[in-house]
Amino acid sequence: MIDKPSSYIVCAANRNSAGLIVCGARHYDSIMHSIINATGGRESWKNCEQGFIDQFGTFLTREEALIIAKNNNQIRRRCGGDEQRLYSENLY
16 A cells, blocks of 8 residues: 655645635745636635645645644745744745
């Protein structure tokens, strides 16, 4: 039996109330903005949940992602408010 590799944070992601997920290198970067505009615009994404995805495409909350990033030594720099949740700035 082959063990499934542990999760690794890949990129920032937002999930809207319909369950759609958009990804980008950072939250609300130009790529994420273009996808948001193509999928209903700001109105359909204004109450979205910010998080991240792993290499399996699983959406993770900022809190879940922080645990994974810490376990994989992915934290490159610190920023304000990152004691309990992960931010894109922590990864690059």
